[in-house]
Amino acid sequence: MAYSATAESHDHHDHRPSGIWRWLSTTNHKDIGTLYLIFAGVMFFVGGSMAMVIRLELFKPGMQFVDPAFFNSMTTVHALAMIFGGVMPAWVGLANWMIPLQVGAPDMALPRMNNFSFWLLPFAFTLLLIGFFVPGGAPAGGWTLYPPLVLQGGDSFPLAVFAIHLMGASSIMGAINVIVTIMNMRAPGMTLLRMPLFVWTWLITAYLLIAVMPVLAGAVTMLLTDHFFGTSFFSASGGGDPVMFQHVFWFFGHPEVYILILPAFGVVSEVIPTFSRKPLFGYEAMVYATASIAFLSFIVWAHHMFTVGMPLAGELFFMLSTMLIAIPTGVKVFNWSATMWKGSLTFEPPMLFCLAFLFLFTIGGFSGLMLAIAPADFQYQDTYFVVAHFHYVLVPGSIFTIIAAVYYWLPKWTGHMYNMTLAKWHFWLSTIFVNVLFFPQHFLGLAGMPRRIPDYATQFADWNMVSSIGGFGFGLSQLLFPYIVIKCIRGGEKAAARVWEGAHGLEWELPSPTPYHTWETPPSIALIHKGGEHWTEDGDDA
């Protein structure tokens, strides 16, 4: 073990209570990270089974299995569960685990609040899912909650609003913790431009979260008062405007999609250099590109609303600002490609998932550019083309990189290697089926099939059946993931401290598994520079 400075002797306060109380009361970033990841995993399967219901009903034209109202609940709650219960908590869990390890901090800066931001989530989702059992059924107006439709919902409407309030509070506290940890808890010598890109992308994500989650809270609060207290924010008869909700919602909603993807950029920027055995190409450009994307995300929101009847100047502004995002995103894609150029590549599971990300996320990016063209969007709006687009950026984008991150750091967390062969099976099955699932939806959308419908015209039958087969295959192959992870937690070949030959950074200087408390004494400057050389071309500018 290269590292000798751990304060093992200080483990006198390493008394963890046993049983359930340990997990309810924990203030340890590793425990909380684990809780977040388990919760996210559970929600992926909850949201995933809803997707299976959707694909089952769409397997053939006509109504087969569920009634239309329940189908609408499925699309609505699938989205809410995946976004707020799956992807976001998974990223916060990874941030909890990795940011203190990567910046040389003993824990997150505000450990009690860290516990609070996790434990709000199970309660928030209980509120949301109770909706299935109340009069009127679960929310069915789409995850975007557009009025006036959402105001006509049943008793689950206030439950969903309050669930979103709790999720927002959780995200804001989580984001404050990330920012304070990064800005205040870095080890001496860990300058901003030595930080691993996962830390950088999360720092920028956290700013987005703090800026937009309160706006979502405000938006749903106005829905609540419109429904129960007679306000007229979204009703033209009182001088309000339902379109105003869309503006407020998407002012949150567009930065939200970057909240879902920026940490993914960070993970890819860690994994590709490791398995290419080369420093990341253009580290600083990556940081600036991330910041540019984050800035642009605030001024593009109305591209979700091109057909709503905006003034022409608005259409033009939002079309052009949206297209600008392709520039920093292109910088990133080219930098990742250049990192691999002439590298000594190997294809372990994390690398495979990141390579799939590179190709498939780029497809999603290009369909995004097509959607950004306002006149063309009049054709694409609310069709399966949009569904295909955002699933390409979210599934092989965010979710593949979450899987890559778990496969990358799991040996560090558990101290065991996992079954590489099975993980590669997981990769190939996922990658093949995700394309069978979502690629035909481009054709369906261009041919005019609307989204969020339980039945469709017969000319869409063939591609829907293909898509459903892909969906079932994708869903089933995900069962491999918990199996591999649980097997790895239970045992396996011992993992080295530097699990991957080409890995650099402070987390690899710690033993595997990491002790319960790490970096109680900050890492030395030499250790930081050892990791830092990987990230900056000139490693001695501290």
Added chain:
Amino acid sequence: MSQSHAPPDSSKYYLPHGTPWPIIGSVALFTTMLGVAAWLNEWFGPEMFALGLTLLAVMFVGWFRTVIGENQQGVYNLDVDRSFRMGMIWFIFSEVMFFAAFFGALFYSRTLSVPWIGGEGVKVFDKIFLWQNYDAAWPTNGPAHLGPRADGSFEVIPAFGVPALNTAILLTSGITVTIAHHALKAGNRTVLKVFLALTFLLGFLFVSLQAKEYGEAYMHKGLQLSTGIYGSTFFMLTGFHGLHVTIGAIMLTIIWLRTLRGHFTPTRHFGFEAVAWYWHFVDVVWLGLFIFVYWI
């Protein structure tokens, strides 16, 4: 929970081990919100909501008691202090964005949706086909003239009456809290106590004047939450602001009680500063309200 048994070592970043308060807070918020939803849906009365609020109060008292106790033990070094400061600043920023949503609704309806309903620009058909007799002038309760009065009329609260007085009260309280802060730094505890007390008294005075204005609006002016977009934006913005002033005044009171017990030193007084920052934040929001809701 497990307080450190060893004497505090302030050279290290203090990490608490195990805490019951967040899970109690989560249960409390869940109970509160399920209680409100049940109440709104008329499943049952407000009992569950009240229970949740009680639990929430228990959580706040317990959590802050723990933190203040640790603070008095001296376990927080300057790094922990800086974490608290940064955390408070970003919390206040999130509050700013919460108000931004409602200010956004106000600006959008005043400058876009109301003129459009009145037929401005390309929305000319709204005027021709939908609402011929609507003149779309602010303040408005919309083409349907929503509100409590049968004739659809309502009156607004003039800016240069109680609202202007309230502006003076809040600005004065911003000055008194600054005087208290300078006195704290200079070690003048008497001035600190007097001016801090003045600050929260001014805060509560503001809230009671605001409550009186609300009564006036509801009873005699036909101005309620249901009075179209003007009533909606007016009460949502001033209501959430009033709630924040109330919370801020309670926080100031607690800080004042702590000064009576001899807490805070001229160099270390994060709790005081956090509350002062929060107070300045509600002050600034009020200025925005006074200008855009009452005045122009």
